[in-house]
Amino acid sequence: MGTFSLAPDQLAWCAELRDLAERRLAPLAEAAEPGRVDRPLIAELGRLGLLERLFTSGALDLCLMRESLAQVCSEAETALALQGLGAHPVHAYGTKEQRGRWLPEAGAGRAVAAFALSEPGAGSDAAALALRAEKTDTGDGAGWRLTGEKYWISNAPEADFYTVFARTGPDAGARGVTAFLLPADRPGLTGDHLDMLCPHPIGSLTFDGVPVGEGDVLGEVGGGFEVAMRTLNLFRPSVGAFAVGMAQAALDATLGHTAQRQAFGGPLKDLQAVAHQVADMAVRVESARLMVYAAAAAYDAGAEDVPRRAAMAKLLATETAQHVVDAAVQLHGARALLRGHLLEHLYREVRAPRIYEGATEVQRAIIAKELYKQHARTPEAHRQEAAR
Incomplete structure (x- = not known):
C-alpha cells in the first residue's frame, strides 16, 4: 500500500464501518442520555470486534476506524476513541497480570476505560502535573497514596478503571511522573460530571489518599511522562481522522x-x-486526510519524526474541520442552526478537538521544536555555525 492511497480492501472496510455505524451504532447513540457513558454503545462496539481491534491494529487502522465512524455517528467514534486512549497504556506498558485482568474486559466493552492526565492547572502543559503520590510503607512493598485532582477526564467519573498520571518524585516538569492503573473502586476516589457545550461523558476526579502499589504501576516508576507522550503520539493523528470524518460529513451534506x-x-x-x-x-478535507494518513503510516513504520508528523496532522485536520463545518453552516443558512440538524450537531462537536490532546498552539510549538532539532542535526547547519 502506498502512503497516500488506500487498498481496495481498506476502502471496503471503511464502507462496512459506515454501514455498521448507521444500522447498529447510531440507534444506540440516539437513545442514550447525553453527557453520560453509553454502556450499550460500548458493548456493541465490543460485539462488533472494534474494541479488540484497538489493541491489534496500527495507527492507520485506528485512523480509518475513527474517520469512518465519525462520518456517520460521532458518538460511536468518541466511545471507541476514549476506550482506546484509556486502555492503550495497559496494552503497551502493563504487566501480564494487568493485561490479563483488564484488556479482555475493555475489548469486550464490559469495562470502561479512561485516560486521566489533565488537571485544573495542567491541561496543555502536561508536565505541570500536581497530583501527588506520597510514599507509604504497606509492609508488602512500595506503595503510594494519591492526593489531588484531575479535570476534563473523558468517561469520568463512570469509568471502571483509569490510567492515572501522578508525581512520585520531587523533580519538576516531565521527570518524576509515574503512570498507574487505578480501578475505580479504590477508597478515596470520587468524581463529578461536567456539563459541556457538546454533551460528552466528561468529568472531574478527586483523590483523597487513594492507595496504589507497585502492582499498579504502568511502565517504570518515574517513566509516566513517556507513557503519556507515546500514547498521545499514537492518538494525535487519529484525532485528526475524527476531524476529517466530521469535515467529510459536513461536505457531503453541503453537496x-x-x-x-x-x-x-x-x-x-x-x-x-x-x-x-x-x-x-x-x-482542504483531502489535504487534511492525506496528512493524517501520512502521519499514521510514519508511526506504523517506526519513523523518527512521528512527534512532528502527529502534531502537524492534528493541527491541520482539526483547524480544517472547524473551517469546513463553519462554511457548511453558512451555505445551509438558518436551517443548519436548528436543534437536531446534522450541522448543528457537528458545529458543537468540532470545537473541542482543537483543544484536547494538545491545543492547536501546543501543536505549533511541538512542530517548531522538532523542526529546529532536525535542522541542528543537518551537516549544512553545522557548516553554517562553523562559518560564523
Missing part, C-alpha cells in the same frame, strides 16, 4: 443541499461563489 436548494433562478451549485467555496472545502 446534497447546494445541488437541490433553489435560489436566484437555479440550484445554489450553479452560483460560482458557492461552487468555488465547495471546491475549496473539498481540497
Whole structure:
C-alpha cells in the first residue's frame, strides 16, 4: 500500500464501518442520555470486534476506524476513541497480570476505560502535573497514596478503571511522573460530571489518599511522562481522522443541499461563489486526510519524526474541520442552526478537538521544536555555525 492511497480492501472496510455505524451504532447513540457513558454503545462496539481491534491494529487502522465512524455517528467514534486512549497504556506498558485482568474486559466493552492526565492547572502543559503520590510503607512493598485532582477526564467519573498520571518524585516538569492503573473502586476516589457545550461523558476526579502499589504501576516508576507522550503520539493523528470524518460529513451534506436548494433562478451549485467555496472545502478535507494518513503510516513504520508528523496532522485536520463545518453552516443558512440538524450537531462537536490532546498552539510549538532539532542535526547547519 502506498502512503497516500488506500487498498481496495481498506476502502471496503471503511464502507462496512459506515454501514455498521448507521444500522447498529447510531440507534444506540440516539437513545442514550447525553453527557453520560453509553454502556450499550460500548458493548456493541465490543460485539462488533472494534474494541479488540484497538489493541491489534496500527495507527492507520485506528485512523480509518475513527474517520469512518465519525462520518456517520460521532458518538460511536468518541466511545471507541476514549476506550482506546484509556486502555492503550495497559496494552503497551502493563504487566501480564494487568493485561490479563483488564484488556479482555475493555475489548469486550464490559469495562470502561479512561485516560486521566489533565488537571485544573495542567491541561496543555502536561508536565505541570500536581497530583501527588506520597510514599507509604504497606509492609508488602512500595506503595503510594494519591492526593489531588484531575479535570476534563473523558468517561469520568463512570469509568471502571483509569490510567492515572501522578508525581512520585520531587523533580519538576516531565521527570518524576509515574503512570498507574487505578480501578475505580479504590477508597478515596470520587468524581463529578461536567456539563459541556457538546454533551460528552466528561468529568472531574478527586483523590483523597487513594492507595496504589507497585502492582499498579504502568511502565517504570518515574517513566509516566513517556507513557503519556507515546500514547498521545499514537492518538494525535487519529484525532485528526475524527476531524476529517466530521469535515467529510459536513461536505457531503453541503453537496446534497447546494445541488437541490433553489435560489436566484437555479440550484445554489450553479452560483460560482458557492461552487468555488465547495471546491475549496473539498481540497482542504483531502489535504487534511492525506496528512493524517501520512502521519499514521510514519508511526506504523517506526519513523523518527512521528512527534512532528502527529502534531502537524492534528493541527491541520482539526483547524480544517472547524473551517469546513463553519462554511457548511453558512451555505445551509438558518436551517443548519436548528436543534437536531446534522450541522448543528457537528458545529458543537468540532470545537473541542482543537483543544484536547494538545491545543492547536501546543501543536505549533511541538512542530517548531522538532523542526529546529532536525535542522541542528543537518551537516549544512553545522557548516553554517562553523562559518560564523
